[in-house]
Amino acid sequence: MSQYQRLLLIINPLLRESAAINHAAALAKASGARLHLLALIPSLDGLSLLETGDRQQAREALLQDHRQALEARAVKLRDRRIEVTIEVDWAADVEQRILAHVKAYAPDLLIKEIEQVSALRRAFYTPLDWQLLRDCPVPVYLVGGSGYVLPRKVLAAVEVSDIESADNSLNEQIIRQASALAIQCDAELHLLYACDISAAYLANMGELPLAELTRSLREDLQKSFLRLAGHFGVASSQRHFIEGRPVTVLSEFADEQHVDVIVMGRVRKRGLSKWLGSTTEHILYQVPCCVLAV
Structure with a gap:
């Protein structure tokens, strides 16, 4: 169908x-x-x-x-x-x-x-x-970009920093939309999480040394990412857990791996964040490909 x-x-x-x-x-x-x-x-x-x-x-x-x-x-x-x-x-x-x-x-x-x-x-x-x-x-x-008009490589960009939040439901929408596009175009489906562990994020995480805390949090995030990838049957070779700021990671990955479409989530912002723009909004001017926002 x-x-x-x-x-x-x-x-x-x-x-x-x-x-x-x-x-x-x-x-x-x-x-x-x-x-x-x-x-x-x-x-x-x-x-x-x-x-x-x-x-x-x-x-x-x-x-x-x-x-x-x-x-x-x-x-x-x-x-x-x-x-x-x-x-x-x-x-x-x-x-x-x-x-x-x-x-x-x-x-x-x-x-x-x-x-x-x-x-x-x-x-x-x-x-x-x-x-x-x-x-x-x-x-x-x-x-955007100058790739194939019919995608050959589709990348689902997910967020697993808070598995108890609405992000988990949004992740499912992102992956299902990316999968539907990949199936329709006979394209490869890849899954990526940009792991950005900043000192500000760790500020309220207890008395553990920063290096140990960073390692522990990274391991937890990677496990969550792998569970998500496994749940949707994404092949091991097409799972990408990369450390860095999301806009930078996605832009470099899309360029190096010749991604045709990045599928991302979007949320309605209020207050100052509405004016600053979300990651999805800013990615439009950074990546050399199309963006499908869910």
Whole structure:
């Protein structure tokens, strides 16, 4: 049975080329899923300077141009026997329009190309990709890097630092989503935990010497990781327990091992952590591959 039935691809109509179309098309072809291409055009302030009649005519002409361009792409996909529908519209609030389409269309995946945003710009406003990671109710597949359009190596990044927390349930969602993607694409499934044992984390762990405490905690975390990997039947050669900061570990591993997709968890943040961004949010600008956020 196919892992995916409906895919929703968000396109920036101002871009002539989109790597995300190739990725979405390959996944739709492999799974037999229906693919809906949604292009949203942010409202253009310049049109407000025109007279009412001219403004309406300009809006319709611009929409028609983009519809024709997108339909030409859709025709090529249909020639490959991919079921494709398109939609082009204006959007005063792009995120809210995307979320409304997600609710109405109920896709298995929301697919979008990663928008590269500098650290300076991220300090002043929240990127659309981050907004979708926080608010979208379905898994978000963000396309980046230059690897295979159909994944050959899928990496599930898990967190085992607190096996009594909600992380354990999230780990299961991450692995099941990664496994579904790997099965659909006939790809290798790998499992990784970035073990980051900091002095701050150990501060309240008792009177044991730091070196002994670090070793003991590392052993406990590794046992938890191996139990998790064993529970889901991940081969020993495809389990990776690596010490270091998560963003650094994932970025280096993805680059060295030619990972095509990293599957990660996402949680809704509040307060200061919401503005600083999660590991999943920051990884978008570090790894040379796609990110599937659960």
